[in-house]
Amino acid sequence: MTDYFASVLSHARFKEDKSAKVDLFKGNHLFAGLNCFEPGQTQPVHTHAAADKFYFLVTGKARMTVGSETREASAGDVVWAPAGVPHGVELALERTVTLVAIGPGL
């Protein structure tokens, strides 16, 4: 990784027991990282009170929840989770890599 350029998939990491997180970039206002899931892994529904977030599915497929919506998202989809709205990954249906943006950064 240079200071500014990174290949997402070359940074993807997976854990056997739970989803894996990878930090890519952190600024004063924005965070960029990865959430990586093996099939069957989850991310419990949670809420960021004062940060907006989105996931972009780089590869894979997962059943995701935001607010009262639960849908299957797959590679090429963006999932938006604004501040104060509960969100999570109910179930990764395939090996899934999501690029995550959170602002302000964590």
Place this chain on the structure above:
Amino acid sequence: MTDYFASVLSHARFKEDKSAKVDLFKGNHLFAGLNCFEPGQTQPVHTHAAADKFYFLVTGKARMTVGSETREASAGDVVWAPAGVPHGVELALERTVTLVAIGPGL
């Protein structure tokens, strides 16, 4: 597009005369949208004084600049442009769709 889920490529738009911008989601803290380029199109180098930004190349290939680095980025790459650092797309080498995150949102 639902309130929270969107397919990036179904929202991509292109213009003949210059790169095209598409807004996907706007929150109080974060903006998500698309910058779409036909081959040969550019985005002049510019700076956001108080916002961090990244591009994720969903499809295509482009020569991009951040600070003093100019590199070819292609589908699957993230390009990080922190607040105060000049950045732009020197040349789209293919039809290119970038997902853009800016925080705080514009």
